Amino acid sequence: VKTIGVLTSGGDSPGMNAGIRAVVRSACHHGMQVYGIRRGYQGLIEGDIVPMGPRDVGGIINRGGTILRTARCKEFFEPAGRKTGAEQLMKRGIEGLVVIGGDGSYRGAQALESEHGIKCIGMPGTIDNDIGGTDFTIGFDTALNTALDAIDRLRDTAESHDRLFYVEVMGRRNGFIAMFSAIAGGAEYVLVPETKTSVDDLVESLNNANARGKRSSVIVVAEGDEAGDAATIAKQVAERSVFKEYRVTVIGHLQRGGSPTAFDRILAARLGMRAVQALIEGKTGLMTGVDGRDVVLRPFSDAWERPSRFDPAYAELMQVLAL
Numbered sequence: 001v002k003t004i005g006v007l008t009s010g011g012d013s014p015g016m017n018a019g020i021r022a023v024v025r026s027a028c029h030h031g032m033q034v035y036g037i038r039r040g041y042q043g044l045i046e047g048d049i050v051p052m053g054p055r056d057v058g059g060i061i062n063r064g065g066t067i068l069r070t071a072r073c074k075e076f077f078e079p080a081g082r083k084t085g086a087e088q089l090m091k092r093g094i095e096g097l098v099v100i101g102g103d104g105s106y107r108g109a110q111a112l113e114s115e116h117g118i119k120c121i122g123m124p125g126t127i128d129n130d131i132g133g134t135d136f137t138i139g140f141d142t143a144l145n146t147a148l149d150a151i152d153r154l155r156d157t158a159e160s161h162d163r164l165f166y167v168e169v170m171g172r173r174n175g176f177i178a179m180f181s182a183i184a185g186g187a188e189y190v191l192v193p194e195t196k197t198s199v200d201d202l203v204e205s206l207n208n209a210n211a212r213g214k215r216s217s218v219i220v221v222a223e224g225d226e227a228g229d230a231a232t233i234a235k236q237v238a239e240r241s242v243f244k245e246y247r248v249t250v251i252g253h254l255q256r257g258g259s260p261t262a263f264d265r266i267l268a269a270r271l272g273m274r275a276v277q278a279l280i281e282g283k284t285g286l287m288t289g290v291d292g293r294d295v296v297l298r299p300f301s302d303a304w305e306r307p308s309r310f311d312p313a314y315a316e317l318m319q320v321l322a323l
């Protein structure tokens with residue numbers, strides 16, 4: 001493989017730029033030609049493709065978002081969309097593609113590979129940390145720290161009043177950001193989709209805490225919790241608990257932006273270099289990831305088939321320490 005492309009797809013995440021930089025510079029180091037594909041698979045179909053060299057990725061390691069921009073492209077789910085995309089690659093001599101994104105992006109890459117023989121390697125980029133086959137995704141640590149900063153600030157005001165503070169964090173259908181930010185922020189409760197939420201239990205627990213002298217509590221709610229969003233849960237609790245006053249904060253897209261943490265930059269650098277090496281070795285249909293301290297390559301299907309790595313021990317840790 002002498003010529004490769006790189007694209008970012010799905011929701012952006014902090015550290016994607018560090019990943020693009022790693023791919024471009026590693027490829028150039030090996031004397032390869034690199035193209036940047038703008039706006040994910042949408043830009044691929046439309047031919048929004050530009051040559052990139054080491055200078056094009058200067059000064060981006062500390063920037064959130066993605067300089068290549070991104071999109072969620074429905075057309076690429078159809079064979080016709082993939083055919084057009086493959087033609088755009090072939091006419092530029094691009095034989096390999098690095099796809100930075102989530103499991104939906106890998107499904108597209110897998111189909112592109114099986115239908116048109118384009119070699120594809122994935123890099124997990126999402127704040128949700130919801131991709132099997134890797135311990136961590138690029139952007140999760142930054143989003144987690146943004147959520148934590150918000151929790152720390154809310155705790156200051158929560159403790160100055162007799163009030164409950166609900167903080168709703170992102171994570172799509174999983175509770176990684178919620179659980180980790182709740183533990184790190186010393187929150188009293190966390191509600192995540194991985195464990196069943198009982199409003200009755202929460203009410204009882206809050207009333208007991210009040211009897212023990214707790215006058216305020218921070219409750220972190222994952223956006224995907226099956227009991228509903230933070231506002232809905234807060235209203236139900238207020239109707240039944242001794243705490244009548246509450247405030248709800250939805251951190252929202254603030255969690256997607258910001259300068260990536262050192263952890264995310266280094267993760268992106270390691271995975272980017274491995275992705276390029278994998279293409280040089282002629283590998284395809286694999287995603288890069290970390291397993292413990294090691295950088296690994298796993299089949300794309302691990303992204304959606306491997307069970308959630310959400311450890312129930314975290315829920316116990318949370319409960320014990322929130323006494």
Ligand code: F6P
Pocket residue numbers: 011126127128170171172223256
């Ligand atoms: O997957 C990243 C994520 O930020 C999720 O946490 C959230 O549910 C979703 O994307 C929001 O999507 P959008 O940016 O399209 O509103």
